[in-house]
Amino acid sequence: MLAQPAFGHRLRALRLERGLSQAALAAGGLSTGYLSRLESGARPPTARVVEHLAERLGVPVSAFDAAHEPQSLAQVLASVTSAEETGDPGEALADALRADDRVNPALxxxxxxxxxxIRGGQGRHDEELQLLHELVALSDSLGSPELRARSRTELSxxxxxxxxxxxxxxxxxxxYSLSPDLSTADRxxxxxxxVSAEAEAGRLAEARAHADELCEVTEQAGGTLFIKALWASATVRIRQGDYxxxxxxxxxxxxxxxSRGDLQLWMRLRLAAASLYLQIxxxxxxxxxxxxxxxGPVLDLVGTDLHQQQLLxxxxxxxxxxxxxxxxxxxxxRIGEVGELLLSFRDRIRFQALRSQLLILDGQVEEGNTALRTLATQAQEALNVELAAEIWKILATTLYSKA
Known part of the structure; x- marks a missing residue:
């Protein structure tokens, strides 16, 4: 059996994995104070207590043996960052974070x-959102301007x-307010x-001014920073009608x-380019x-589920x-058969608009009409005026061609 404090660390990890509070685990045989001292390593466990805890946790007594000791967060992080990009490393990280006692906030x-x-790349934005809120709070407590700016950028x-x-x-x-004294990459x-948020909200004049600033900031640095700046600039210009x-x-x-420089960006840029060409x-x-x-052939080899949905x-x-x-x-x-849509809000609205257009062309005019009106309302409620206008235009054009 593990000695203290390793026993306490293992006990806490098992409790947290099951979503139990100390009071819930201690109920029926132990005091909360005693359990707390066990987890902190201040008290050694007896054989009877170990048996009781194992029963309460639904694990064998051997779960407290050294062979079952979980990897630390540092070990899991080192393993994930050094491994080849296969499988889903996020699950191991999530498990390690749930068991982490936050002794090392930077880690x-x-x-x-x-x-x-990882979760953002998989299109699992609800999980990503929860993590980013935690990151913002942790960044503020660490007091690092770089980390505060980066966490807010990703949260945006x-x-x-x-x-x-x-x-x-x-x-x-x-x-942006935190970035003037930071690196070119952070700014x-x-x-x-x-730029992206302003463009989506229809604040195109502000988006254009900030896109121009972005190109000025990154042109000298060049590389992927400038590529992304040009991409942002192209997006704003299309919304403004500057084709x-x-x-x-x-x-x-x-x-x-x-593609040899940054394969992920190379793929994303070509998907974005195809989308923008279709919006001109x-x-x-x-x-x-x-x-x-x-x-397409590259995504078949290394693309994620999100990439495949975007391509389809x-x-x-x-x-x-x-x-x-x-x-x-x-x-x-085919897209409807894949299950959960991982697309962004804009891509999801445009896809559902296409599906509604096809319903109208198939003679299901009322159903398609209602669906398009609902989508336009959703875009308006999201303050995406330009997208809402696009949906209303689609509705008018489709009904006119059907008449």
Whole structure:
């Protein structure tokens, strides 16, 4: 059996894994004070107490043997960060964080940061959101301007993906306010989040000004920072109807990034480029198709479930724009079979709008009409005026073509 304080650490980890309070575990045989002293390592356990605790926890007595001692958070973090990118390392990190006693706040911050990034990449934004709120609080307690800015930047991106543009802008502005004396990367990250939140909220003049500032801040540094700045600039310009400027920024970004430099960004940029090409009036379907054909084989090898959903929805939009209605319908049905949609708020609204358009074309006019009106209302409630206007336009155009 483990000696103290290892026994106490193991006992606390087992209790927390089961969501039990000290009072709940102690009920029926022990005092809360005695259990607390066991967990802190201040008291050695007796054989009878170990048997009682094992029964209460639903584990064998051998769970308190040295062979069953869990890895520390530091060990799990080292293992995850050094491993090849296979499987889901997030589960091991989540388990370690649940058992962590927060003795080392900086280490806890690093683990939570990594886990939040993993969950965000998987499209599990509700879990990501909870972690990022904890990160903001922990950053404030640590008092580090860098960590405070970074946690708020990521929180802005997360709540925007969930459709809350007001809070996204607030968090991004907080990060931006903290960033003047920080590194170019931190300032660029805050600016990029701010540009995105402002654009989604329809504050296009502010978004354009901050996008220009972002390009100025990152141009000298170059690399992926400048690529992301050009991407942000292209997005804002499309919302403003500056299609020529958007194409120039987008092509410059695409040409400036090699897949060997940052494969994840290379994939994301091509998916984003295809989406933006389809949002230009009239849609540049040939260019969108070229980018999807380019990135598709790579996503089949290394893409996440989120990437695959993004690819399928963009192929469905492309098929619809090219008049291949039956293929668009088949793709929409495939997406509906995958289970939970992992798409961002904007992508999810646009996908559901496409599905509603197909309903109208299939003769289910009332159902499709109602669905589009609901989507437009959701976009308006999210203060996404530009997206709401797009949905109303889709409704009018589809009904006119059906008449």
């Amino acid at each position: 806890s911050w690093q683990a939570m940061w990594l886990l939040a990034r 991106r997360c709540v925007q993906a969930l459709g809350d543009n007001t809070r996204a802008r607030d968090y991004a502005h907080e990060a 660029a990250g805050a600016l990029q989040a701010l 020529l400027g958007a194409q120039e920024a987008l092509e410059r970004a695409l040409l400036g990034l090699d 009036t009239p849609p540049l379907t040939d260019r969108a198709a070229a980018r999807l054909d380019e990135v 929805t963009l192929r469905a939009h492309l098929a619809f724009e090219e008049g291949r209605i039956e293929q668009a319908r088949e793709l929409v049905e």
